[in-house]
Amino acid sequence: MSQVDEVEVLRSRLAEVRREIAATSERIQQLRDEEYGLSLSLARLTGGPKPAPMEAESGQTASATRRTRITPAIRALLAEATSPLTRAEIVDQLAEDGIGTTPDAVSASLSYLRKQGVASNAGGRWYLATQPTVLRHAPSG
Known part of the structure; x- marks a missing residue:
């Protein structure tokens, strides 16, 4: 291997x-x-x-x-991301940052951020609504 x-x-x-x-x-x-x-x-x-x-x-x-509030942490994570992130990637990154959460809690926060016009979703990948179009359509890896 x-x-x-x-x-x-x-x-x-x-x-x-x-x-x-x-x-x-x-x-x-x-x-x-x-x-x-x-x-x-x-x-x-x-x-x-x-x-x-x-x-x-x-x-x-x-x-x-x-507990650490995950919505601000997710917003910061999306702001730092170089490409859109899936929900699972967000859960994993939060865990790496020492923030324990669940996929359902992340979904709720992402939904809230979307309703606030802060985050958007394309093909199951999340990004800040203010990020450039190139980043929004980054190829999935």
Whole structure:
């Protein structure tokens, strides 16, 4: 196997692992949300104090730890891109930058940016609406 092939295999596996991490993170968040909802219901039924939402990994309240907002991060990523990006490429790049997210969350942010006239989509590839036409129609690789 050539070094180029080995690099591609490693990059592919890395992207796969990052997608799995994102999916697992999403499931953990769903469980946190359910835990909080059940705690609220229990507090309401027993008359106990209302619980503060907790971040399971840190043990701090949600207000004490803020997650990186992905919409500004996506906008910055698109601004720095030299060619349009697919949703999967955006998820992978955010993960490389230490921002855990899911494809669904990226889609929601891209949809918001499109509605605001900030981002556009052509053939499943996203770019800033203010980028030159040449960049918008860059060949896919």
